[in-house]
Every structure is written in structure tokens, then in C-alpha cells.
Amino acid sequence: MAKIFGGHLVGKYLKENLKIDTVFTLSGGHIESILDSFSKYKIRAIDVRHEQTAAMMAHAWSIYTGTAGVCLVTAGPGFTNAVTGIANAYLDNSPLIVLSGRHPLRDNLTGALQELDQISIVKPITKWAETCHDISRIPEYLSIAFREAVSGRPGPVFLELPPDILNITVEEDEVVMPQPVYRKIVTSPIASDIEKAAEYINQAKRPLFIGGSGCGFSEAQTALTEFIDKTKIPFVLMNNGRGTLPDNHPQCINDGCFTGVMTTLPQADVIIAAGIRFNWVLESGRLFPDAKVIRIDINESEIDRNRVSEVGLIGDVAQVISKLTPLVKKHNHSEWEEKVRKAYTAFIRTELDQRSIPSFPIHPNRLVAKIQEFFGSETYYVADGGDTSYFGMCGFNSNFKSGVLGPAGSLLGCIGTGIPFAMAAKIANPDKQVVLLNGDGSFGFNGMEFDTMIRLNIPVICIINNDNAWGMIKHSQGMSIGYDNLSCTELGERHYEKMVEGLGGYGELVTKDEDIIPALQRAVDSKKPACINVLTDNSVTSPATIQFYQNLTDF
Amino acid sequence: MKFSLLLFALYILIKWSAKTNSKFKRYIRKSKVRILIKTANGKYARLYIFNKGKISSRAGNTNEYDVALIWKNANVGFKCMQNKEKDASFNAAANGNLIIDGMSVYAQWFENGMKLIN
Incomplete structure (x- = not known):
């Protein structure tokens, strides 16, 4: 029977089960066995000059590819250097998987090199943070990490792998390689809420669609195209949702930029806000006190955050819009759209x-x-x-x-x-x-x-x-x-x-x-x-x- | 002439409010902004200077402003500035009656401030 190192189990599971072919990293002694597995399993290692970059690149990778980005950092300063990148991904709701070395479990509390309670540091800025203690459970922990990163509202996860389990071997046959699970969230708003939203949209005289990162992560291109083509509602796409529909789309008003958004929002009578937070950039929703607001978000806590919505549709943006589109009427808002363009053009x-x-x-x-x-x-x-x-x-x-x-x-x-x-x-x-x-x-x-x-x-x-x-x-x-x-x-x-x-x-x-x-x-x-x-x-x-x-x- | 009087009256209102209206006082207390309101031909113009709570103003056209609200003509400016509808400036801009020169974020700041005193 063949034996396999714990570090090699990491590479094997990443490549063969999670289909990860690129990892962003900076080398270090604590993670040598994992680095070695990248050669064996033909994983491309992008090795950078500072771990902050590794975390940020993996974060960006998730946006450009639509799959979770993986970074590997070594213990202690390798980890702490990555913290800014992890925090950034956390506030950006991006599926980042951080694999980290740590000091040996054997040497806990002895003053080991780079001994640090990394989990406590990283807990507040991750969806999930754990240490694996058992070589045979490495694939299981990786499968959980992946699942947690991509499920629901995405976010960063952190898995700490000590050398005690990376640098020993186990019989390969004895290790369970769990099938990775990625279940698309199927949470759906109740029918009456969707009908109510459609009613507001159908009656709107000055509607505006404003989409954020949730549009990007839900791969909402098709759903959004059908919705906008039918309703002809002018739209703005911000953050990582930018480009879900191209900037040159006839209804896109991104060319008005910040001023266009700030000028138009107070004038809109119905605002469809999809996968976007009403945070400080949008003045926490204070800009449009008179508008009817329809919010679509995968996270229920966002629906009424900072500004109570007239209709809250909890769910994946693409799925919700797909349900909404059959209920909205074909419309022509060209007069309103033209007015918006002329107004912000005068302002900029x-x-x-x-x-x-x-x-x-x-x-x-x-x-x-x-x-x-x-x-x-x-x-x-x-x-x-x-x-x-x-x-x-x-x-x-x-x-x-x-x-x-x-x-x-x-x-x-x-x-x-x-x-x-x-x-x-x-x-x-x-x-x-x-x-x-x-x-x-x-x-x-x-x-x-x-x-x-x-x-x-x-x-x-x-x-x-x-x-x-x-x-x-x-x-x-x-x-x-x-x-x-x-x-x-x-x-x-x-x-x-x-x-x-x-x-x-x-x-x-x-x-x-x-x-x-x-x-x-x-x-x-x-x-x-x-x-x-x-x-x-x-x-x-x-x-x-x-x-x-x-x-x-x-x- | 009517427009000039309106611009002067606005100055008096702003100056008065800066002393008596607590919300407005708070709103302007840290701002250093120069707002010019004028007609496109420059015949009617007034500069409003907000300097950390202090207000001053002078009539006449100038290039020394952070933002200029440029009305197509005095008649349009007079009507629109007295219009209390929230979309008055937006409509004026969309109709070609108002152009913003400089940083429009200051124009929005000014408009929001005016809502506190009107």
C-alpha cells in the first residue's frame, strides 16, 4: 500500500477533487510539504514577494474566475502579512481560502518559532477558521473550507495545518477523500413579495437598477440581460458587479460615475438594489427617502440595513431576477433615461x-x-x-x-x-x-x-x-x-x-x-x-x- | 434685476441662518467652499464664500470658485431657484437650463444646505 505525506494530501485534494490549479503563495519552512505537493500534482504556484499580495491575488482570482481563490502562507509573519488581504476579502464577501502553516502542535506553549494564536486573530475576519489535527482528516477539512467559502454569501475561510500532520505519512487508502459539495443557494422569496416588487416596477415612472458584487458572484448576466431588455430600466453596476452587463449596454449609466449615481438616486421613484450594501458610499440609503426600494440580497441582514425596504427579496440575485422578469411588463423608459443622462452630463x-x-x-x-x-x-x-x-x-x-x-x-x-x-x-x-x-x-x-x-x-x-x-x-x-x-x-x-x-x-x-x-x-x-x-x-x-x-x- | 435681488436675498438668508439656524450652523461649520451662482452670459453673478462657519459674498463674475451654478438666463434661474420641488435642479440640468462648472459635489453640498434654510 502507498503512503502519502500530509502535505501531499493537500495538493492531491486541491487538484483532484476541488479542481484548483493555481495557488498564490510565498514559501516558508512550515509549509514545505504542501509546496512539494504542488510539483507532484501540477498545481501552478504563483509565488510573490509579500503574503499580502498572495491573499489579495487569491481574492481577485475569485472575482475574475468565479471560483474560490486559494492562497498558502507560512506560519507567524507569513500569516500576519496576509491578514490585511483576508480582512479585505471579508469585507468584500469574496470566497478566499487561506491555507496557513503554524507552529508544531507538539511545541504548544514552549516558545516555539512563530508560535502564535493565529485562529483568534483571524476569527473575526473569516466565515470559518479551524486547525486540522489529524492527517487523515486533511481532505475533509479542505472540503469544509471550500464549502464554507462559496456557500451563501461568499467569504474568506482559514485552515491552519501544523507540520505535525503535514510531515508525516498515512496509508493513502485509509484517507477518505470527500466529494466537494457546492450547493447553489435556492432560498427564494415568497411569491407575494415577488408580485409586489413587480407591481412597483410596473408602476414606476423613474426606476433605477443599482447592482453590486452580488450580481457578479451570482453570475447574473443572463438574468439581468433579460430583465433590463424587457423593462429598459437605466442601471448602474458597482463594485465587483461592474461589467456583469457591459459598460456600453444601452441602458447603462455607469459613465456618469459617482456624480451620475448621486444625482439620479434622489430622483428615482423605484430603486431595485441587487447584491449591494447601503453603506457609506451610498450614504447609508439616506439619499433616496421618498423612493420605493426593492432590495435583493442573499443575506437577509442586508435587506433592511440602514434603510427599511418596501420589498425585500432574499436570495441569489440571478435566481430572484429570473423569477421577477416574467411578472414585469415590457416598458420604455427612454424619456426618463435621456433625462438622467442629460442631467448628469450637465453636472460632470x-x-x-x-x-x-x-x-x-x-x-x-x-x-x-x-x-x-x-x-x-x-x-x-x-x-x-x-x-x-x-x-x-x-x-x-x-x-x-x-x-x-x-x-x-x-x-x-x-x-x-x-x-x-x-x-x-x-x-x-x-x-x-x-x-x-x-x-x-x-x-x-x-x-x-x-x-x-x-x-x-x-x-x-x-x-x-x-x-x-x-x-x-x-x-x-x-x-x-x-x-x-x-x-x-x-x-x-x-x-x-x-x-x-x-x-x-x-x-x-x-x-x-x-x-x-x-x-x-x-x-x-x-x-x-x-x-x-x-x-x-x-x-x-x-x-x-x-x-x-x-x-x-x-x- | 430680479435675479440679482434674489441672489442678494439668498446671501442675507444664508448669513442670517448661519447665526440662527442650528442645523445649518452645524452643516457649514467645517466647510471652506466658494459657490458662484451666475447666468451664462455672466451679467448676473454672485459669489458665496463659506469659510468654516463664516459667510461672505460679493456680486460680480469671477473665476475663483469651487463650483459654479450657471443658469441659462436670469429668468430661468429666478424661477428655478424659487422652486421648492426636490427635482428642480435636476430638471433644470436635464433641460439645459443649468450647467455645473467645477466639482458638482460642492453643488450638491450647497443644495443640501439650502434645504435646511428654505
Whole structure:
């Protein structure tokens, strides 16, 4: 009979049962046996330079592929480095499976290397966190972890695997390999609630559909297409739901961005909010006191959170919409839609001008417009930073699901996510162009991952919107304590492009409008991971900063 | 002329409210914002300066603002600014009677503030 190491059981179960072929990791002694199993079972290991990136990439992988993302980190600092990424996935409701080394069970309480109560640390930011104590139960624990991550409202899970069980062997025949179970939630609203929702929609004069990450995770493309095509309701798709229907869909009003949403919501008489939280970004639902609100969410606690809904439909977004569509009437809201477009266009006139008029120093809106002009809509875009996220999310458009993501805009507000997300996007879509717009501040968090990109040939094109500062904080401070009293907000002019060149990638500095597109072309032609460092107008801020400032000072 | 008077009256109302209306006082106490209201031809214009609770204003066109509410003409501006309907500005923008120059988030801030004193 064949014996198998505990660590190899991990790889075997991941590959053969869970069909996981890619794991994001950084090596470490405590997890050696698992790493060894990746070679044996042909699992692609994306090994990065900081565990934060591993967790964030696995999180992003779940969004780009629709399957759970797996990261493997070693004990102690490997684990603690990953915590920010886990917390980000938790607040983003993403199915992230974190496998972690830990100190030996044998050495508990002895002052072992990297001895730490990791489970207590990670419990509040995971759906499920456990330690496996028995080699023969490793597959069972993995199956539970997977199930917990993807069931219901998705979220991160954490499984700790001590060397006591990874570095010993067991008879392979004696190990039960449970069949992984992924049951699509079939919770369904009661018929009368669906009928009531349909009635509101049929009577609506100024309806608006606003969808969030729940639309993305439920793979709602088909259901949403049928619903929107029938009702012709203007819609906005936000967060990880962006691109569930393409940005160029006739009813999509994403081009109005933040202003379009904020302008339209108070005017709507019926709002269908699907898989989206009424959190601070939507002013906790205070923006639309007079509207009838229909909320669709897989988590019942969201239905009346911050704002009591007129109708609450608990369930998977795609399933609920599929039930709703036969009950709604064909409609034509073109007059309302046109009105909405004209109104927000009048409100964002300045931003539109900034995009179309060359400027020196380069305005970030202009930079985004030139990037969009060059790469077009068959591209995956990621924007990372404070103001930079705003400029990118507003100016980019894509035909792809999750084709425009601003991961720093999630509830954790975690800048530094751009590089990991862009890398994951490129690995998941190797034949597509992946473009990252990074603030210079946020670039600093994971900029060293250009080494990973070069080592593993992940040719992301990163454009730095470089205002030599922590722009959002700088301008917030300017509004509150004054520009003469700025504290810890200046970064200085740094040649990040040279850092990337030094690592073996392509780098270029741009200061003039006319040089943007030629530089992008040279970056593409290089076929290398590239960094185009663009010096932009450092006096510029965005509406997001105003909202951020008002939110934190209203006491 | 009517429009100029309205803009001046608005200044008096804002200044008065900044002293007497506790909700409005609270609303403006940390804000440093310059709002210009004008007609498209620039003939009628008034700047409202909010400086951490203090209010000042001056008549006349200027480029020194954070946001400008630009009315197509004085007549339209006069009617719309007196309209208490919540969708008055939205409709004006949709109908081409109002354009926002600068950061519209400040225009929304101003409009929300006006709801506290009207």
C-alpha cells in the first residue's frame, strides 16, 4: 500500500477533487510539504514577494474566475502579512481560502518559532477558521473550507495545518477523500413579495437598477440581460458587479460615475438594489427617502440595513431576477433615461472637459481618457489609490465582466490592492490586455511585485498617476487643517519607472500630454511588465475626497 | 434685476441662518467652499464664500470658485431657484437650463444646505 505525506494530501485534494490549479503563495519552512505537493500534482504556484499580495491575488482570482481563490502562507509573519488581504476579502464577501502553516502542535506553549494564536486573530475576519489535527482528516477539512467559502454569501475561510500532520505519512487508502459539495443557494422569496416588487416596477415612472458584487458572484448576466431588455430600466453596476452587463449596454449609466449615481438616486421613484450594501458610499440609503426600494440580497441582514425596504427579496440575485422578469411588463423608459443622462452630463461637464482638453501638468482625467483611447474597451482595467481610484473608475470602460475594478473602493478602503488585482487579472486572462492605473502612494505598497511579474512573465501595464503625494489625504488635510499645515502627505518626485527597469521590466517617465500614447505603445511593444510613470497635476483632487472628508469630519 | 435681488436675498438668508439656524450652523461649520451662482452670459453673478462657519459674498463674475451654478438666463434661474420641488435642479440640468462648472459635489453640498434654510 502507498503512503502519502500530509502535505501531499493537500495538493492531491486541491487538484483532484476541488479542481484548483493555481495557488498564490510565498514559501516558508512550515509549509514545505504542501509546496512539494504542488510539483507532484501540477498545481501552478504563483509565488510573490509579500503574503499580502498572495491573499489579495487569491481574492481577485475569485472575482475574475468565479471560483474560490486559494492562497498558502507560512506560519507567524507569513500569516500576519496576509491578514490585511483576508480582512479585505471579508469585507468584500469574496470566497478566499487561506491555507496557513503554524507552529508544531507538539511545541504548544514552549516558545516555539512563530508560535502564535493565529485562529483568534483571524476569527473575526473569516466565515470559518479551524486547525486540522489529524492527517487523515486533511481532505475533509479542505472540503469544509471550500464549502464554507462559496456557500451563501461568499467569504474568506482559514485552515491552519501544523507540520505535525503535514510531515508525516498515512496509508493513502485509509484517507477518505470527500466529494466537494457546492450547493447553489435556492432560498427564494415568497411569491407575494415577488408580485409586489413587480407591481412597483410596473408602476414606476423613474426606476433605477443599482447592482453590486452580488450580481457578479451570482453570475447574473443572463438574468439581468433579460430583465433590463424587457423593462429598459437605466442601471448602474458597482463594485465587483461592474461589467456583469457591459459598460456600453444601452441602458447603462455607469459613465456618469459617482456624480451620475448621486444625482439620479434622489430622483428615482423605484430603486431595485441587487447584491449591494447601503453603506457609506451610498450614504447609508439616506439619499433616496421618498423612493420605493426593492432590495435583493442573499443575506437577509442586508435587506433592511440602514434603510427599511418596501420589498425585500432574499436570495441569489440571478435566481430572484429570473423569477421577477416574467411578472414585469415590457416598458420604455427612454424619456426618463435621456433625462438622467442629460442631467448628469450637465453636472460632470468639467470632468468631461478635463478629459478632452490637453493640459500641463497633465490632469488625471486627461490621463485616464488617453489610456482609454489607446487600449479601448476590450481591456481589463484596475484602478488603485484614493483619488486615482475615482478617476479610473469614472473614465475607464470595458466590455468584460469585472473589466473595470477599483478594489481600493471596497469597504476596507485598502489601497495597494491594484498590483495584486492586475496580476490576477492577467493570469486569469493571459490573452487580454490588463492595465493598471496606480496612484504613486498606493504603488509603494506592492511595487516590489514587479519582480514577481518579471519572474513569472505577467506583463501588466501599470500607469502611475503620480502627484508626488498621498493625494486624498493631502487635500483632505488642506480642507481641514489648511495647506500650510500638511502633515505626512508629501512623497516627492520618485522615478518608479527606473525601479521597474532595474528589476528587468519596461519603464518610462511621461510629463507631457503628447507623450502619453507613444509611451503606452512602447510599453505594449516591449511585451514586458511595464511602468509608465506619469507626472500629473498635484493640485487636483476628486469628489471622492470631498465625500471622504465630509464623512470623517461630520462630528 | 430680479435675479440679482434674489441672489442678494439668498446671501442675507444664508448669513442670517448661519447665526440662527442650528442645523445649518452645524452643516457649514467645517466647510471652506466658494459657490458662484451666475447666468451664462455672466451679467448676473454672485459669489458665496463659506469659510468654516463664516459667510461672505460679493456680486460680480469671477473665476475663483469651487463650483459654479450657471443658469441659462436670469429668468430661468429666478424661477428655478424659487422652486421648492426636490427635482428642480435636476430638471433644470436635464433641460439645459443649468450647467455645473467645477466639482458638482460642492453643488450638491450647497443644495443640501439650502434645504435646511428654505
